Amino acid sequence: DGGITQSPKYLFRKEGQNVTLSCEQNLNHDAMYWYRQDPGQGLRLIYYSQIVNDFQKGDIAEGYSVSREKKESFPLTVTSAQKNPTAFYLCASSIASGGAGYGYTFGSGTRLTVV
Amino acid sequence: GQQLNQSPQSMFIQEGEDVSMNCTSSSIFNTWLWYKQDPGEGPVLLIALYKAGELTSNGRLTAQFGITRKDSFLNISASIPSDVGIYFCAGPPQGGSEKLVFGKGTKLTVNP
Numbered sequence: 001d002g003g004i005t006q007s008p009k010y011l012f013r014k015e016g017q018n019v020t021l022s023c024e025q026n027l028n029h030d031a032m033y034w035y036r037q038d039p040g041q042g043l044r045l046i047y048y049s050q051i052v053n054d055f056q057k058g059d060i061a062e063g064y065s066v067s068r069e070k071k072e073s074f075p076l077t078v079t080s081a082q083k084n085p086t087a088f089y090l091c092a093s094s095i096a097s098g099g100a101g102y103g104y105t106f107g108s109g110t111r112l113t114v115v
Numbered sequence: 116g117q118q119l120n121q122s123p124q125s126m127f128i129q130e131g132e133d134v135s136m137n138c139t140s141s142s143i144f145n146t147w148l149w150y151k152q153d154p155g156e157g158p159v160l161l162i163a164l165y166k167a168g169e170l171t172s173n174g175r176l177t178a179q180f181g182i183t184r185k186d187s188f189l190n191i192s193a194s195i196p197s198d199v200g201i202y203f204c205a206g207p208p209q210g211g212s213e214k215l216v217f218g219k220g221t222k223l224t225v226n227p
Contacts, residue, residue, distance in 0.1 A: 006157075031213070040124075042219035043158075043203070050213060090157050100207040100215050101146040101165075106157030 002027045006091050006107035012115050013078070013085065021076045021110045023091035030095065032074035033104065036060060037088040046089075049074055078112065086114045117142050117208040121218035129226050134191040136221040138204030147180050147187040148215070150203040158203055162189070194225050 004025040013019045023032065034046040045058030049068040063082025068074055074093075078085045088111050092104035120139050128134060138147070146165055150158035162173050164180035164187060171178050177190045191198055201220040208216055 033214075040219070043217045045214065048214060092157075100213055101148075103148050103150075103160045103163060103205075104215060106159070108157045109155070111155075 004091060004093055004105050004107040006089075006110050009108065009110060011110055011112045013112060015114055016080045018077055018079050019085075019112065021078070021089055021091075021112070023074045023076065023107060024072055025074075025093045025105070026072060027093055027105060028071075029093035029105070030071070031093060031100075032068070033092045033094075034058075034064075034066065034074070034076045035090040035092065037090060037109075043090065046076065085112055087112060117216050119144075119204055119206065119216055119218035121202075121204055121221050123221060124219070125222040125224070127224045127226065128194055130194060130196060132194050134194055134198070134223065135188065136190075136202060136223075137186060137188045138218050139186040140206075141185070143184045143209050144187075144206035144216075145184065145209060146206050147178070148205045149176075149178050149187070149189050150205060152201040152203065152220070154200065158201075161202075191223075194223075196225050196227055199223060199225050 007022045031050050033048040035043040044060050046064050047066040049055035055068050065077045088109050090109050091107040094104045149162045151161050152158040162178040167184050168182045169180040175192045179188045201222050203220045204218040205215045
């Protein structure tokens, strides 16, 4: 079955450490997105990529980095520069540029906690 | 940028009751999408609306695309405990469809 997989489901990080969240999709979607969700804040866009080897900053990119070396994969690194990284992170994908109107497919999320 | 305003922010209802929530914008949207997010999971698309005035049903869910294209409504009939979650409206902004704009969500609690 086609879908989008995020791993791990739960992640604990010590302050000052970088950590990478995995996102893989087998839907043959061109576009991929990373969102951060905090209670009462809705979904906030961190980074998005419309095509391999290209990505753009979203609304809250500071302290995060991404790569898009393969169509199927869009990992997110939470760096030590992110001052408040504890949150629920969601990865999503959609068909080619202009296809957002057909909706995104979301992964099941990764809950990151700084300890 | 364009924003979607959802109301109410949260709802507490008894099982069996009907639910209504809405989403408004100051600008026109050509597509309205409604998602549901179960606790601890990612959002799942419930209903997509593509035409002004369109009314679409999916089981106990009914959604409508406002005639002005600046609003949309989602109704849930005869609520059950598994309806608990956060409901988001979303749409691609006019003139740029590469990213969706999301509302902040309506959190629904259903008491058995």
